[in-house]
Amino acid sequence: MSVTEQELDEFRTEVSAWMRDNKPADPGFLLPQSFMEVGDEQQLEFLREWQHKVWSAGYLGMAWPKQYGGGGVSPAFQAVADREMRRHGVPICFNVIGLGWAGPLINDIGTEPEKAKYLKGILSGEDVWCQGFSEPDHGSDLGNVQTRAMRDGDEYVINGQKIWTTMGNFAKYMILLARTNPDTQRKYDGLSYFLSPMHVPGIETRPIRKITGEYGFTETFFTDARIAADCLMGEEGQGWKIAMQTLQYERGAEAGAAGGLAMVRVTVDDMIEQLRDVNRDGEPVLSDPVVRDQLVQAIMEEKALALGDRRTAVGALNTDYPGSLPLSRKLRISEMTRRMRQLAINLQGADGALYVGDADARQGGFWQRAYFNSFSATIGGGTSQVQANIVAEHILGLPK
């Protein structure tokens, strides 16, 4: 499917105009910066309505097949739409686990009935998806999943517990990793993968209050929950393989996502701007030589990431440690974000100690909340320390 620059330019003009005309007004409550921050019904309904609107206009799932609600055009168009969404600062398309992880998975390896049943609801926002991978006792160690799924006639009976279920209390479906065989020699071989309904007896969710004081995740309990046997994706024992494929979408290493803005980007510009009227030792903080040195380092970190993305595309400059830039990206971007937000608070002077709810808090406590929330990315999806191990072992070849 070849697309001309001219077609893309015309499309850019169109989508840009649409975003400008349809960008929602400030709702008067704090909007989530990412899908991991949807804490109440009010936020959920606002975001659901927005996603539906974007999809109805044809700017979401553009590269997914037409018969399942997609647009059936080249992913180049979606990339343009995503850039325009970012540029116009519109709200996120919140159903990220469906749009970015479960959806592409179903599209790539799902059966026809699975595609027909699930894909459209993901795009419209009607069917919220969540992920049941992590368990309380082994966060980053997925091979150790203990939640049991036992075959009983036409059903599986699920028992166990998941944690960090983003939007678990709002979700209609879950991508669930569970153990169908506890006796395999390799622990990975006993795992299976399910597209499980959430609204069945025996599945309960309990919202987790986050470090920010808000909600966004749940614990999810399975007590003799019965789901239809055809919820199994692939075959029994393929769970690990399919989970790893899911993580490839999650880490952005594999294409196929429906698109949409997954996260409101906060840049180093935003941090510098919020400091323009802050004083330190009787002078503008931006004139302090130590602060200036730190800010330049923050700018360089962000610029290096953008340049790294450019360099990834130049084959001849990636021969030493192939895969190094993409594989380390999650580690770098999440750590950079955390450090930048921490610095932003440190430089606010006494205001840095105020929090969301205080009338004097800078930008309503945006940076304080953003700093705390940034840990979701340095911990979730494999902690930075686990990510560093992965890079060390896979890229540098260091021993386990």
Added chain:
Amino acid sequence: MSVIGNTVLHFSEEQAMLLDVAREFCRDKSPISRVREQLETDSGFDQAVWDEMVSLGWTGIALPESCGGSGMGIASVVPVAESMGRAMLGTPLLSTTLAAQLLLRAAGESQAEGLLAEIAAGIPATVALLENEDWGDDNLCCTVDDTGSLQGVKKYVADAAAASLLVVAVRHRDAPALAVVRAEQLPEAAMTPCTLIDQTRRAATVDFTGVNVSVDALVTGEDVAAALRDFRLLGALLTAAEATGSTASCLETVVDYLKTRKQFGRLIGSYQALKHPTVDILTALDDGRSFVYHAASLAGDGPLDRDAEIACRMAKAQATDTLCYAGDRAVQFHGGMGFTWECDAQLYIRRAQWSQQQFGDARHHRKCLAALLLDT
């Protein structure tokens, strides 16, 4: 407009070809054993290797074809500099290249044609700029008067002993100018070699007092100040490229050791306390390389613009801070071996201190960057 600004990164076929050729050449000609052989020689490099580099045309890569160069621009010197750094290969190539750039940019192609043709043909050259330890100091105390008589001492002149041409930054009628001095014009004892922390390098203090140059060996005019500024930026870029190469081989040395050395019954590379800082070296190296080739994409033949200046400064700040970190950790991670002369980690930690101080250290460049980026 974002403070991140320009993120262009081109890599031409010429650059790719030069990267391939230069990496292979430097690997063949400059294994670590050969690097070590040169540590205590007077010249610090192997004349035969230099002759081959000249015959490959490397002294003319960025020079116009009219002067016998290949007209590929300074961007094409970058992969060569990186490859030399990787193999810790000395030789006056970078000094020579930078001296040629300074002459070309200050005097223009037609006025400097003769000198540039000599350089393209393999005459080593260097620039005598610093008079004290401060790279941020633009004042020139060395002078040339209207009779062509020079006065003053230049310090840290890279590859001074090897250079046949010394381009001296001087003050002439209260404006910056360049005086081109031939090595044979220097009085005996004018040159005092420095004892450098990096033994793969050579530099000297040079006293130019009493040297006389003819009018046609003097470059004056408005372009000199801008050319000197661009010389500093291009020097920062080539030093960054070279440091990036050295970081890559330093990292290889560390990784090899971590994969083979056992302690307490385990390969030491399995300890996260060593593993994670090694990943930090890798990611910082990746950043350095991205900055270097970004800066190469922006550094053209004309005066460097704001984006190019930002890029060169970032490349230098990133690349040499990274090499300092890598060299430091390389010594530590080799344990007792790392404390010995025999261990190659010493070559990198020494190169790191040298690179950091060439063309301004990371703090200097970040200070300049702050003015460019924050005071809008």
